[in-house]
Amino acid sequence: MAPEPMRVLHALPVWAPAWQYGGPVRSVGRLCQALAARGVTVEVVTTTAGLPDWPAAATGVPLQRDGLTVTYYPVDRAAGPIRSRALLEALPLHLVRNQLLHLSAVWQPLGPALQRAAQRAGLPVIHSLRGALGPYSLSRGWWKKLPYYWLVERPCLRRAAALQVTSARERRECGNPLLGLGSAPPLWLLPNPLEPEAFGSDPDQGLAWRAAHGISAQEPLLLVCGRHHHKKGLDLLGPVLAALAPWPWRLALVGPDEDGSAAVLQQQLIRAGLGERLLPLPLQSAADLPQLFNAANLLLMPSRHENFGNVALEALACGCGVLLSEGVGVGEELAQVLAGQPWGAVLPRRAEVWRHWLAAWLGQWLNQPGGLHPRVDPAALGAQYGASAVAAACENFYRSLLR
Numbered sequence: 001m002a003p004e005p006m007r008v009l010h011a012l013p014v015w016a017p018a019w020q021y022g023g024p025v026r027s028v029g030r031l032c033q034a035l036a037a038r039g040v041t042v043e044v045v046t047t048t049a050g051l052p053d054w055p056a057a058a059t060g061v062p063l064q065r066d067g068l069t070v071t072y073y074p075v076d077r078a079a080g081p082i083r084s085r086a087l088l089e090a091l092p093l094h095l096v097r098n099q100l101l102h103l104s105a106v107w108q109p110l111g112p113a114l115q116r117a118a119q120r121a122g123l124p125v126i127h128s129l130r131g132a133l134g135p136y137s138l139s140r141g142w143w144k145k146l147p148y149y150w151l152v153e154r155p156c157l158r159r160a161a162a163l164q165v166t167s168a169r170e171r172r173e174c175g176n177p178l179l180g181l182g183s184a185p186p187l188w189l190l191p192n193p194l195e196p197e198a199f200g201s202d203p204d205q206g207l208a209w210r211a212a213h214g215i216s217a218q219e220p221l222l223l224v225c226g227r228h229h230h231k232k233g234l235d236l237l238g239p240v241l242a243a244l245a246p247w248p249w250r251l252a253l254v255g256p257d258e259d260g261s262a263a264v265l266q267q268q269l270i271r272a273g274l275g276e277r278l279l280p281l282p283l284q285s286a287a288d289l290p291q292l293f294n295a296a297n298l299l300l301m302p303s304r305h306e307n308f309g310n311v312a313l314e315a316l317a318c319g320c321g322v323l324l325s326e327g328v329g330v331g332e333e334l335a336q337v338l339a340g341q342p343w344g345a346v347l348p349r350r351a352e353v354w355r356h357w358l359a360a361w362l363g364q365w366l367n368q369p370g371g372l373h374p375r376v377d378p379a380a381l382g383a384q385y386g387a388s389a390v391a392a393a394c395e396n397f398y399r400s401l402l403r
Contacts, residue, residue, distance in 0.1 A: 005039055006087075009102070018049060020050055032281055048072050059073065091117050107401065125159075149179075191392035217247060223296035224253050228253075229258045232302070236349060241375075244355065251269075252295075290314075300321065301325060303325050317378060325348045326348055
């Protein structure tokens with residue numbers, strides 16, 4: 001007998017098309033869509049944060065978006081912490097028709113109120129941490145965060161049915177004594193999902209992108225893709241790339257500059273006489289990313305901390321090599337795939353180490369460009385990170401909680 005359909009409520013302060021808020025918007029959306037494809041009834045409640053032109057007629061009413069029922073509630077203020085009285089007032093109507101709440105809102109004022117309402121309604125609550133308790137996050141404004149954490153966040157987390165982490169690294173970080181979590185609640189490792197059908201190797205697509213941007217097939221194309229912020233570690237790249245001036249590389253710098261990190265890197269390259277090698281581009285839509293990854297030869301992720309690192313998997317699936325810092329969570333899982341390969345590595349965040357590795361990579365690429373094309377089995381990536389596989393594991397865990 002087939003199991004009864006499940007009804008799950010996902011709550012996030014932001015949702016598509018507010019892509020400027022980064023990976024969680026995309027990765028949680030993929031998970032929800034894959035769950036819906038398995039027959040799980042998924043409902044999403046969120047706010048209009050980051051969507052200043054959102055029409056009033058589409059606020060506070062259920063909308064069908066990407067196979068999901070999504071309700072956007074107005075934010076109380078356009079700037080500052082995301083709050084929505086309208087969402088909290090309407091929340092009981094959403095809770096009564098669902099069986100559990102999956103919440104992604106650590107450090108957000110909405111999070112504790114959402115959890116308390118769900119638990120009053122008798123629903124188990126799962127918290128997705130998404131790097132919020134990692135050492136980098138805790139170090140930023142720690143004098144404010146730690147008291148708030150112990151007074152507000154920690155009691156909520158300890159009352160949750162489970163905490164979701166996306167990598168083994170993030171799971172270990174939860175053992176930090178400063179967090180005081182102990183062994184409860186249980187930690188559940190569920191990686192961010194990849195869409196194998198959307199990300200795949202297509203050299204013609206990559207050549208078309210290069211032609212449109214004036215980059216020849218004979219030029220090694222380096223790529224930095226995502227939100228640009230101090231956490232992303234772009235300051236490592238300035239001296240590294242300046243030292244590699246004798247090699248004919250280009251750099252695509254893609255995404256929004258949140259704190260001036262990208263502007264500083266651009267100025268460093270301009271001062272080094274390398275400004276013409278830089279191609280700055282705005283945030284790209286999900287539909288445009290596969291073409292970008294097929295055009296690039298090597299993704300650079302010098303991050304100080306990433307709880308997962310979706311973009312590394314997406315690049316590999318498209319045949320683009322990856323150079324990751326040890327701060328990238330998925331790098332630990334990819335270390336065996338990358339070990340000994342000329343087209344990818346996980347390195348310490350030290351400029352000299354990155355310079356030596358990139359110099360060797362550029363020398364090999366110029367001598368044998370095709371030889372540095374990643375040979376990653378798409379089926380193996382899909383089996384571990386594919387949306388359908390991740391959604392199946394997610395559904396099984398949901399059912400175990402409900403039992």
